[in-house]
Amino acid sequence: DIQMTQSPSSLSASVGDRVTITCQASQDITNYLNWYQQKPGKAPKLLIHDASNLETGVPSRFSGSGSGTDFTFTISSLQPEDIATYYCQQYNNLPWTFGQGTKVEIK
Amino acid sequence: QVQLQESGPGLVKPSQTLSLTCTVSGDSFSSGSYYWSWIRQPAGKGLEWIGRIYTSGSTNYNPSLKSRVTISVDTSRNQFSLKLSSVTAADTAIYYCAREVRVTGIHDYWGQGTLVTVSS
Numbered sequence: 001d002i003q004m005t006q007s008p009s010s011l012s013a014s015v016g017d018r019v020t021i022t023c024q025a026s027q028d029i030t031n032y033l034n035w036y037q038q039k040p041g042k043a044p045k046l047l048i049h050d051a052s053n054l055e056t057g058v059p060s061r062f063s064g065s066g067s068g069t070d071f072t073f074t075i076s077s078l079q080p081e082d083i084a085t086y087y088c089q090q091y092n093n094l095p096w097t098f099g100q101g102t103k104v105e106i107k
Numbered sequence: 108q109v110q111l112q113e114s115g116p117g118l119v120k121p122s123q124t125l126s127l128t129c130t131v132s133g134d135s136f137s138s139g140s141y142y143w144s145w146i147r148q149p150a151g152k153g154l155e156w157i158g159r160i161y162t163s164g165s166t167n168y169n170p171s172l173k174s175r176v177t178i179s180v181d182t183s184r185n186q187f188s189l190k191l192s193s194v195t196a197a198d199t200a201i202y203y204c205a206r207e208v209r210v211t212g213i214h215d216y217w218g219q220g221t222l223v224t225v226s227s
Contacts, residue, residue: 001170001171032212034212034213034214036214042219043203043205043218043219043220044154044203044214044217045217046213049211049213050211055215087153089154089212089214090212091212091213094167095156095158095167095168095169095170095171096156096212098153098154098156099153100153101153101154
């Protein structure tokens with residue numbers, strides 16, 4: 001299985017701050033990476049697909065980049081409604097695997 | 108608009124079989140463009156992909172669960188189902204059904220999730 005390692009596991013930032021989360025794959029996954037947002041008690045929601053493509057309707061403050069084994073997810077200006085846990089997911093090889101998640105809180 | 112809804116017992120005894128059904132509303136179920144997946148999440152932990160089924164009946168399973176998992180489909184009812192045998196407390200989790208867009212690995216629609224507790 002491809003292991004996905006996210007960091008940090010949690011972070012606290014102020015409203016308006018730039019937030020960056022990294023995701024590292026245990027092998028080359030080209031750009032076969034998606035990012036999801038999960039709010040408490042809710043199902044995950046797709047934000048970004050193919051490493052850098054914003055899903056329709058998702059605010060432009062969210063972005064993704066990277067290829068190969070190293071990927072980055074960024075919130076350019078943190079908003080109160082962005083409080084959630086964020087997961088990366090690879091789809092290069094079955095079984096699909098997720099990172100362990102990054103919990104984002106407001107300072 | 109696509110909607111998915113999980114149903115099934117919320118409590119299962121150890122060593123028994125967990126059975127869940129996902130009912131899909133909307134007109135995409137038999138379109139051929141999607142897989143239908145199960146994903147679980149233990150309380151306070153991350154997401155684990157269990158497996159998926161195509162409407163032809165073709166399946167893929169997570170090797171870590173493969174010996175205990177069966178996913179089936181009933182296209183006449185727009186439903187797909189999960190059976191997980193020989194459950195233990197480690198199988199206690201929220202179970203989600205989701206739609207996966209073929210070729211992309213994107214899970215674009217999810218059910219609300221259902222908590223299954225394994226306990227005697």
